[in-house]
Amino acid sequence: MRWLSNNFRMLLVANWNDEYTVFQPDSGKTHFFNQTSMDMLSFLSQRPASTEEICDYLSRQSGQAPDKNFQDNIEKILYHFDALGLIKKES
Amino acid sequence: MTVNQVPFQEFRMLLQNQGLKVAMGPFNVRINTQHLPLIKQLYGLYSHYRLVHDEIIEFHVRINTERSIRNPLRLNVRFLIDGQSPFESFPEEQALAVLEWGINLAIAVRVNHLLLLHSAVVEKKGATILFPAWPGSGKTTLCTALCHRGFRLFSDEFGLMDYRRGVFYPIPRLMPLKNESIAVIRKLLPKAIIGQSIPNTHKGTVAHVRPPEESMRLSENTAKARWIIFPKWIAQATTQLEPIADAEAFMLLASNAFNYEVLGTSGFRAVEQLVAQCDCYTLTYSDLDEVTTALHQLTDES
Numbered sequence: 001m002r003w004l005s006n007n008f009r010m011l012l013v014a015n016w017n018d019e020y021t022v023f024q025p026d027s028g029k030t031h032f033f034n035q036t037s038m039d040m041l042s043f044l045s046q047r048p049a050s051t052e053e054i055c056d057y058l059s060r061q062s063g064q065a066p067d068k069n070f071q072d073n074i075e076k077i078l079y080h081f082d083a084l085g086l087i088k089k090e091s
Numbered sequence: 092m093t094v095n096q097v098p099f100q101e102f103r104m105l106l107q108n109q110g111l112k113v114a115m116g117p118f119n120v121r122i123n124t125q126h127l128p129l130i131k132q133l134y135g136l137y138s139h140y141r142l143v144h145d146e147i148i149e150f151h152v153r154i155n156t157e158r159s160i161r162n163p164l165r166l167n168v169r170f171l172i173d174g175q176s177p178f179e180s181f182p183e184e185q186a187l188a189v190l191e192w193g194i195n196l197a198i199a200v201r202v203n204h205l206l207l208l209h210s211a212v213v214e215k216k217g218a219t220i221l222f223p224a225w226p227g228s229g230k231t232t233l234c235t236a237l238c239h240r241g242f243r244l245f246s247d248e249f250g251l252m253d254y255r256r257g258v259f260y261p262i263p264r265l266m267p268l269k270n271e272s273i274a275v276i277r278k279l280l281p282k283a284i285i286g287q288s289i290p291n292t293h294k295g296t297v298a299h300v301r302p303p304e305e306s307m308r309l310s311e312n313t314a315k316a317r318w319i320i321f322p323k324w325i326a327q328a329t330t331q332l333e334p335i336a337d338a339e340a341f342m343l344l345a346s347n348a349f350n351y352e353v354l355g356t357s358g359f360r361a362v363e364q365l366v367a368q369c370d371c372y373t374l375t376y377s378d379l380d381e382v383t384t385a386l387h388q389l390t391d392e393s
Contacts, residue, residue: 012356014363019338021345023359028352030359032342 116262
């Protein structure tokens with residue numbers, strides 16, 4: 001299964017020193033993201049990717065080992081993004 | 092012309108007949124009532140309010156008296172806006188509090204051309220401090236102390252931001268102290284004009300402070316925000332101003348706005364602009380002298 005961002009170009013983003021506030025016009029909600037979350041969303045706006053590809057990319061970005069704990073955290077964020085309508089599964 | 096330049100009999104006639112039309116910041120309000128005790132209270136507390144002639148009135152409000160259904164010997168008062176009653180009736184002793192809460196409600200639900208923050212706002216040297224906070228944080232008490240000690244009152248309740256111009260409108264009005272704060276302010280500011288205590292309201296005992304004359308006189312002078320301070324009164328706490336991250340301030344500020352989500356993109360950009368131009372802090376305090384000194388120091392250093 002691969003993920004891709006949903007209307008990424010429509011999001012309004014304010015950058016506050018590697019923390020981000022993001023307005024999602026589709027829902028009218030404002031979200032708070034750290035750098036990892038923003039990197040993930042930005043990565044998925046370029047092309048669809050599997051969870052493994054996302055983990056691989058983010059571990060290289062952050063310098064963290066892509067261990068089980070890391071992957072679990074990424075999956076939680078993906079689940080959260082999916083619930084908010086920020087990403088969707090590739091059809 | 093201000094209310095105190097009108098004889099009481101004329102003031103009473105206005106309220107009882109065509110309506111008393113007064114400016115409240117950028118809004119004009121017409122008030123009608125037959126309730127004489129309320130008229131007497133308003134004459135003392137609204138004394139520096141500017142009378143309005145031949146201007147558009149945003150809010151038409153009325154305090155009516157009616158017999159209590161449970162106890163026909165008692166009088167109740169009911170707040171009406173444009174002839175509609177948004178909440179139940181209250182004992183007549185609470186007429187002033189009901190009027191003020193009713194006007195607050197009208198502003199909170201009807202104003203969407205401005206970003207409406209739930210915030211006290213004071214000004215010094217042309218720049219404002221916002222104190223966004225929900226009820227119970229002590230912002231009215233803090234605001235009352237500050238506006239009698241060198242700061243200009245914008246509001247104890249509403250931060251009215253014109254996000255197209257990036258400025259805040261003053262809306263100085265009566266400040267409703269609650270419970271223990273009433274005695275604290277009476278002792279701290281013996282010269283402040285405070286109305287009679289109104290017991291047994293749904294917020295406890297309430298007493299209204301008359302805004303300082305200088306703040307009323309300058310109530311058409313807008314200003315930009317320079318500081319955002321999230322206050323919290325904690326018993327026995329020493330005064331502490333702690334900087335907070337901009338992203339956290341953004342989320343706190345957005346969650347303190349009445350109409351942030353209604354404004355959508357404009358709301359987001361307005362809060363972004365505010366946080367970018369302000370220094371943001373949390374404030375814990377218990378001593379009003381101490382916190383006043385700290386805030387003067389903060390504003391003087393800029």
